[in-house]
Amino acid sequence: MKKKKIIIFGGSFDPIHKGHIKIALRAFNRIKADKLFFVPCNNHPQNKKMSASNNDRLEMIRLAIKGFPRFEICDFELKRNEISYTIDTINYFKEYYSDYELYLLIGYDQLINFDKWNRYQEILENSRIICYKRFLNKQNEINNITNDELNTNDNSVQELSLQKEDNKKINIKHISIGTIFRINISSSNIRVSPKKRHLSLDVLNYINENGLYALDRLEKVMSTYRIEHSIRVAEIAVDITKSLKYYPLLKQAYVSAIYHDYAKEFSEKYQTNFWTLFKIGYLFKYKKMYNKEKIENKHQNLWKIIHAWLGAYLIKKKFFINDYQVLNAIRNHTILETDDNILAKIIFCSDKLDVRKDGEISDRKKMYELCKKDINKGYLEILNRLKRND
Numbered sequence: 001m002k003k004k005k006i007i008i009f010g011g012s013f014d015p016i017h018k019g020h021i022k023i024a025l026r027a028f029n030r031i032k033a034d035k036l037f038f039v040p041c042n043n044h045p046q047n048k049k050m051s052a053s054n055n056d057r058l059e060m061i062r063l064a065i066k067g068f069p070r071f072e073i074c075d076f077e078l079k080r081n082e083i084s085y086t087i088d089t090i091n092y093f094k095e096y097y098s099d100y101e102l103y104l105l106i107g108y109d110q111l112i113n114f115d116k117w118n119r120y121q122e123i124l125e126n127s128r129i130i131c132y133k134r135f136l137n138k139q140n141e142i143n144n145i146t147n148d149e150l151n152t153n154d155n156s157v158q159e160l161s162l163q164k165e166d167n168k169k170i171n172i173k174h175i176s177i178g179t180i181f182r183i184n185i186s187s188s189n190i191r192v193s194p195k196k197r198h199l200s201l202d203v204l205n206y207i208n209e210n211g212l213y214a215l216d217r218l219e220k221v222m223s224t225y226r227i228e229h230s231i232r233v234a235e236i237a238v239d240i241t242k243s244l245k246y247y248p249l250l251k252q253a254y255v256s257a258i259y260h261d262y263a264k265e266f267s268e269k270y271q272t273n274f275w276t277l278f279k280i281g282y283l284f285k286y287k288k289m290y291n292k293e294k295i296e297n298k299h300q301n302l303w304k305i306i307h308a309w310l311g312a313y314l315i316k317k318k319f320f321i322n323d324y325q326v327l328n329a330i331r332n333h334t335i336l337e338t339d340d341n342i343l344a345k346i347i348f349c350s351d352k353l354d355v356r357k358d359g360e361i362s363d364r365k366k367m368y369e370l371c372k373k374d375i376n377k378g379y380l381e382i383l384n385r386l387k388r389n390d
Contacts, residue, residue, distance in 0.1 A: 003101040004034040007130065008093060010077070010086060010104075013040045013057050014050050014187050015207060016064045017198045024071065027105050027130050030177045034100070037074040037093075038065065041084035051191055052212050054078045063202040087119040090126050102127040103175075107134060114172055129174035191216045194319060208321045211255040217319065218258070222265055229354055234258040236368070237350040243372035249343055255321070256329040256347045262311035271306040274313070305334040345379040346371075352382050361385055 007027055013020065016038070028036050040057050050057070058073060065071040076092045077084040086104065093102055104127045106114075111131050114120055185198050191213040194204065207213060218227050237257035241249050263271065312330040315321045329347040349371045352361050361367060362385055371378030 003099060005031055005103060006093065006097055006100040007031070007033045007036040007103045007105050008039055008074075008089060008127070009036060010039040010041060010084075010089065010106075012048060012050060012187065013038065013061055014052050015057070015060050015190060015199065015203060015212070017185060017187060017190055017203075018200065019185050019198070021064060021068075021200075023105070023132050025068075026132065026177050027103075028070070031103060031130065031175065033103065034070065036071050036105075038071065039074045039077055039089055042078045042080060043083045051216055056206075056210065056212055060203050060206055063206055064200050066202065085118045087117075087122050087126075090123055094126060103130050104128070105130045105132070107132055109134075111172065111174060115170055124172065129172065130177060131174045132177050133179040192220055196320065204320060208255070208319065208323070209251055211251070211258055214255070214258045218262065221262065225357070226261055226265055229356070230258050230261055232354045233260060233347075233350045236353050237346050240346050240350060240371050240375065244346075244375060246342065246346075249325075249346070252323060252326050252329075252343055253346055255323070256326045256343060257350055259311065259315050259321075259326075260330050260333050260347055260351060261307065262315055262330075263307040264311070266307065266310065271310055274310050275306050308332065308334040342375060345375050349375065349379055349382050352386065 007024070009020075009024055009027075011020070020038075024036055024038070027033070038061050040054070040061065042054065052060070054075075058075060058078070061073050065073070074089075074093075076089060080088075082088075090102060090104070093100070104123065106129065108131055111129070114129075117123065185195075190198055194207070196204065199207075215227065215231075218230060222230070234254050234257035237253040238250060241247075241253040246253075308331050312327045315330070316327055321327070325341065325343050328341070329344040332344045333347050333351050349367075353364060353368050353371070354360075355364070361382060367378060367382055367385075370381060
């Protein structure tokens, strides 16, 4: 009786993107598999640090494979505290799916270094290799691959000859599923510069609703001091929100707070140019706001508060964060005379309650406790203190 076929597709999936799904579908259809398992790794052999938590990565995979009933998730590696070696995963599947033929799906960049994998001979003995090629740019990464191998587009069994450091050669049999064009994307790039064409809408929304990869993004535009400030403000905002039992606002409080200073360290020229180009009226087309002249008269260093509007604009444009309350809270966290909604008040107060290099608000601890009991009263008290110091 012919054995059924399982494909094991391992990786960090941080996050999973459409390229992963395209590769999985190509492999699944080429060998007529019965099941394909996405296997997110835990402790990577190369000490690769994960940005998203295990639970978040699992949830993103679940969202990405909706509609593919024969695609499943295996959390075997996530449940282990040890380094994730592929041979251990192969042995796990051998035990629980003994009546299946196992296939391991990897990329050519992995195949050309396969002899460096832990117990690679055992992997070859207990599974068959399926290999895909990305649209490759770096020729030095593929010196061991012949032109015939690069151009092939069938699923026949091939051999890749690798020359080891001791000049010995090893031949690795594999099934090529050809070059997967238009997947020249990486999870690391998606974390800091997402594109809608690369992520399913469900995964993109999940990332934004939970503030995933915010720190990766902040590192591109902020100093360590400013990042630490943003983290503390996020902790304060979540603490206040929990204390007030506004549980539906918890995620929005975190996202608003972590991104509130996104544009803070952009240059004065960049921020003032932004002000000139877009104007307050454009950014606040959904609500009545103080006019430009009034704010300019009140604040001599106008560019120091423009970062709030600029930050809200950029995270919407760059990361597709479209939650009105989140954007509204970020836009309002520098304006003193605003009388806005609960989330905006929480972010405004949290920002002012952080301990800063330039000092802290008077009676900080008292103000903090007041905000945790009544955000409206806390907001007014903080506002009055700031007005007295203005």
